[in-house]
Amino acid sequence: MEKLIGLVTANYSTKYPSALSETRPVASVPYLGRYRVVDFALSNMANAGIRTVGLIMPYNYRSLIDHVGSGRDWNLARKKGGLFILPGSAFGTSRTGSRFLLRDLEHNKVYLKRSTADLVILSSASFVYNMDYNQLAAAHSQSGADITVVTKSATEKDVDVTGFVVEDGRVHGIRHGVAFGDEAFLDCFVVRREFLLSLLDWYEQNDYLDLFEALSGDYGRVDVRTYRFDGYAEPIFNKDAYFRSNMQMLDPKILAELFPAGRPIMTKAHDNAPAKFESGSHVSNSAVSGICRIYGTVTNSILGRSVVVESGATVNNSIVMQSCVIKSGARVENAIVDRNNVVPAGTELRGTPDDLFIKEKAAD
Numbered sequence: 263m264e265k266l267i268g269l270v271t272a273n274y275s276t277k278y279p280s281a282l283s284e285t286r287p288v289a290s291v292p293y294l295g296r297y298r299v300v301d302f303a304l305s306n307m308a309n310a311g312i313r314t315v316g317l318i319m320p321y322n323y324r325s326l327i328d329h330v331g332s333g334r335d336w337n338l339a340r341k342k343g344g345l346f347i348l349p350g351s352a353f354g355t356s357r358t359g360s361r362f363l364l365r366d367l368e369h370n371k372v373y374l375k376r377s378t379a380d381l382v383i384l385s386s387a388s389f390v391y392n393m394d395y396n397q398l399a400a401a402h403s404q405s406g407a408d409i410t411v412v413t414k415s416a417t418e419k420d421v422d423v424t425g426f427v428v429e430d431g432r433v434h435g436i437r438h439g440v441a442f443g444d445e446a447f448l449d450c451f452v453v454r455r456e457f458l459l460s461l462l463d464w465y466e467q468n469d470y471l472d473l474f475e476a477l478s479g480d481y482g483r484v485d486v487r488t489y490r491f492d493g494y495a496e497p498i499f500n501k502d503a504y505f506r507s508n509m510q511m512l513d514p515k516i517l518a519e520l521f522p523a524g525r526p527i528m529t530k531a532h533d534n535a536p537a538k539f540e541s542g543s544h545v546s547n548s549a550v551s552g553i554c555r556i557y558g559t560v561t562n563s564i565l566g567r568s569v570v571v572e573s574g575a576t577v578n579n580s581i582v583m584q585s586c587v588i589k590s591g592a593r594v595e596n597a598i599v600d601r602n603n604v605v606p607a608g609t610e611l612r613g614t615p616d617d618l619f620i621k622e623k624a625a626d
Contacts, residue, residue, distance in 0.1 A: 266379055266380070267315070268316070269316045269374075269382055270317045271318045272289035272300065273366055278500050281620045285623055289387035290325040301528060302389065304528070308337055315344075316346040319347060319348065335531055337528075348370045361386040364462065367458075368469050384451055393450075402452045402489070408486065410452050410486075411451040411488055411489065412451065414490065414492070416443060416445075419440065424447040425446055426445045427445075428445045431488050501620060512562065540555065540557045545559075548561065550569075554571075555571075556570075558576060563577045564580075578595045583598075583623075586602065587605065588605045589604065591608045595612045597612065597618060597619040600623035
């Protein structure tokens with residue numbers, strides 16, 4: 263097996279940001295109560311045996327660096343290799359759709375030059391999927407392609423997802439946004455390290471572009487091929503996609519596909535006590551994280567750590583993040599309540615399935 267290193271980019275924005283991503287990058291948005299979106303990119307690399315991973319930071323990096331720390335929870339706190347926290351360019355945060363901005367890669371060329379690895383796997387931190395990167399690397403090596411991109415057939419319109427124009431498995435162009443049935447880029451690709459360094463030299467004068475934008479005039483001479491992924495994969499770029507993906511985890515079949523026994527999704531360890539369901543509480547079809555205390559009713563919902571649902575309170579079809587308190591008689595429905603909020607007694611936070619109510623993060 264050829265030697266691999268990883269590079270995860272988190273220095274980008276979305277076309278339609280929400281209150282969830284105003285104070286944090288998409289990479290550090292909580293997922294399923296206990297995870298962050300970046301956990302999937304890091305875990306895919308760790309499960310493939312990759313022991314050197316670079317993480318390109320955005321300007322609002324505080325929550326992200328607090329989560330990843332030294333990389334210990336992904337087996338990346340090492341004397342040789344390990345997790346490298348890398349700077350992102352200030353320009354990168356203002357350009358939507360550029361998950362692999364050439365300027366970010368150029369600024370961190372030393373990370374690539376100091377490595378002796380054969381291949382580099384690059385990924386954004388905005389897709390939720392669980393994939394064997396060893397199979398991806400093997401397919402790339404066997405094909406002889408210059409770059410191998412991971413794709414999936416799009417299930418709906420999404421302006422933030424990059425699409426490819428593909429003929430016979432080879433990329434001939436890109437689209438900004440996808441519609442149903444398009445070849446959607448899962449923001450992951452593998453390339454030979456030396457060839458990636460050559461590309462950075464080629465496009466040195468166009469470093470304001472995304473790598474795949476820069477390649478637009480060169481798909482004839484650069485062999486970019488697709489690797490189809492048929493498992494569960496969802497982009498997390500807007501509140502509706504975020505809500506839908508979380509709620510799909512309440513389906514045991516989908517949950518088992520994303521979290522198979524052989525490839526765990528690792529996250530920051532908190533060593534919490536389990537949730538406590540008090541006498542008189544009613545909980546059904548929900549994911550309830552550690553240290554929660556439930557006195558009221560919770561249905562079809564996801565609760566982060568340390569959430570309290572008081573007696574007479576109701577949470578339905580909602581996501582309630584860490585350290586929130588739902589006071590007695592309050593009702594939360596079709597909503598996303600960000601962390602540290604207190605919903606006063608008798609208050610209703612109610613959206614509709616087509617128009618979710620978003621309560622922004624409260625001060626720590």
